[in-house]
Amino acid sequence: MKSLRISLTVGTGVLLLIAGIQSCKPGGSKAAITGDAAEKVYVAPGKYDEFYSFVSGGFNGQMSVYGFPSGRLLRIIPVFSTQPENGYGFSEETKAMLNTAHGFVPWDDLHHISLSTTNGEHDGRWVFANGNNTPRIARVDMKTFRTAEILEIPNSAGNHSSPYITENTEYVVAGTRFSIPVLSNEDVAINTYKQNFKGTVSFISVDQQTGKMNISFQILTPGIDFDLARAGKGPSHGWFFFSCYNSEKANTLLEVNASAKDKDFIMAVNWKKAEEYVKAGKGKKVPAKYAHNLLNEKTHTATSTMENEVLVLDPKELNDIVYFIPCPKSPHGTDVDPTGEYIVGSGKLAAVIPVFSFSKLQQAISAKNFDGTFEGFPVLKYEAVLQGEVEKPGLGPLHTEFDANGNAYTSMFVSSEIVKWDVKTQKVLDRIPTYYSIGHLSVMGGPTKKPYGKYMVAYNKITKDRYLPVGPELPQSAQLYDISGEKMKLLLDFPTVGEPHYAEAIPADKISGNALKIYKIEENEHPYVAKGEAQAKVERKGKEVHVWMTAIRSHLTPDNIEGVKVGDEVYFHVTNLEQDWDVPHGFAIKGANNAEILIMPGETQTLLFKPDRTGMYPFYCTDFCSALHQEMQGYLRVSPANSNVPLTFSTGTNKPAGSDAAADSTKKDVSKAP
């Protein structure tokens, strides 16, 4: 008995000791949440968010729309990736949108977002996004929240330094991340990088009425890597600033070889001057193959045109376009403050954040205050263009945005934090942790001339323990902060889809009133539209069978189709006859090798179906539309290739029993059975 008591006592002691050791384990950083955080992000049921935020989807190739301050996901807009969910990239109308010089490319890596501006302020017209992998720029219409245009960028590889826009959306720029052999023999040894590889930055003009993009000119640059870019504004309007790394011109193990030099560059481009050269006919038209894909809103159909040439400016032959500003250690962000006077370089391996002055840059250029040349281009003297440096900002500065009160916010990848500092004095004012390893940040209206401030979002690269575990593949994590006061406050932590790189937010009332509710059926100019059930029909053109189908609650017309044969290509052109808000219909058929389609009210979309064997193929509405949605279904009968079953179609009626004796004389007509 005694020994039991002793052993119990000893046992308890050991347990306590273990517990003690456990509790001595150092804990991680825990967020300090202020008491009113929940209230600040609570958007009551039926109420709307204050901001729309267009968030890049990274490797999902799409763009997500979030509402702030709630952090609710409102929509995912397919841009560079197919979306079987609604048929984007699968329907006959949208396939052309993903066409490139390499053919149909159904995926891309969507990195950055730019909302169109007028006079440096958001105007609620378009959202631009870049495809990083197969260089492309997309334009999304803010009325329809749909991809309206995709333009491929020739002479580019890794379209990362994109899609940044000038003050009045005159141009969207696209800088190449990888330099490659351009305008010459492309089949060269990789180790001839230094001789053969070149970079380009493209200036894409934007039609102010239609938004239609066009590559106005490309500037040929030394063979370095472009990372990010920002346009000047106000006094610096007319200039563009591109951050670059790999000034070492390495083609292997860049991790080491591109980090050797103490300073890389911010490339300053006088695009107004470049524009003058273009007008004076100084550009050179060179052959280039690239796709230009445009959505026609009347026919609901995208077309792809292959372009054959592009205008190239060689700044080596044309002076005063390109200057290099030394910037410490592989700069990522190159961000222009709301006044347009200061350019902030964020060197991700640097110990300081340099702030350059645009007026000093102008003086240094006119005084030729140069520190030698790089590849024949003038390099400005660092001290001559420097306004000041933010000392000890943290580790791994990546990207800086601004509020309306002269404050800058810089994301710190390595030290997982955001640092707030004063643009004029470069004094650090505050710092707050992020979870974890922040990439870009987004202040509401941060890149515009008049930031809205109020909220800031951290888009992080590492998630780990922030949410319930879901296996090895995790969502990305984002945090919303209140920046209205002197101290930044964490309000909300929410998971995001894809891998958001960058995002821009716009006050909801700037665009919510323009959001399209339906397509007007009388304006539908689709070549296969059926504007009413009377126009529904089926026609054969050789091996092609075209079905003009209508959908309205709760039936498809026609819903019985016979006479289709194995080897036929059946095009279901489905028109949604509804003219009511939020009554989409869907269409899917058994065995289709593509996807389904969703058809918005008044719209026509086409699904191609190639039956591979004889049989009965049911089709139905996939978007729950009404109380009798489940009844919204029909049959396609597919007969053998040599069959002589006549092409017939109907809804609500049946042929007389036994009229189809030619194809099948033994089976009873089930529909007429008692």
Place this chain on the structure above:
Amino acid sequence: MPQQTALKKTYPKHHKMSTTSRIIVGIGSLVLIAAYFVPFWSIYLIAPQYPEGLSMQIWLYKLSGQVEIINGLNHYIGMKHIKVEMFPEFDFLVYVFGIFIALGLIVAFVGKRKLLLGYLALFAIGGAAALVDFYQWGYDYGHNLDPHAAIQVPGLSYQPPLIGHKKLLNFDAYSLPDTGAWIIIGVVALFAIVWFAEGRRQKKNDKT
């Protein structure tokens, strides 16, 4: 008839209304023209999934509003498609209303108070006839259902309210006068006040 002669005897000198009253009646009649350019009656439908509501406007000669959407929804319960041809009234209402305007101008021109009373009575009859007609249409629309309709609730009919609110399945239906009707109601009320004031004035004149 004896009543009338009696009236004549009582107020032989003052059977004409004042110039002001006649101008009011004249202008009031002209104001009625506005009713051609605005909807006369409105039907509103609100349901959980239609928080923004659906509406249909009835004019003197046409329909407007979300008629097609309402038709799309109502076909489930076998209601007829609402269309202009359903309302033969549209063919003659514009003329009938024109006659009303002309009669008002005649009343103003002739200036007799008695005639104004007759005019008001005519309005009352016309209004009542319109409501009866509207009720009959509503009865037919709500009861005469397609026997093959998808949703059939035995014993249930869907007659819209003549005026005011009624619950029809998941919809709250409202039937209310629109701008046109309010113009007519306002003008008729004004005429009634004129008639009443004229009566007081003539009585007063008679006493002195």
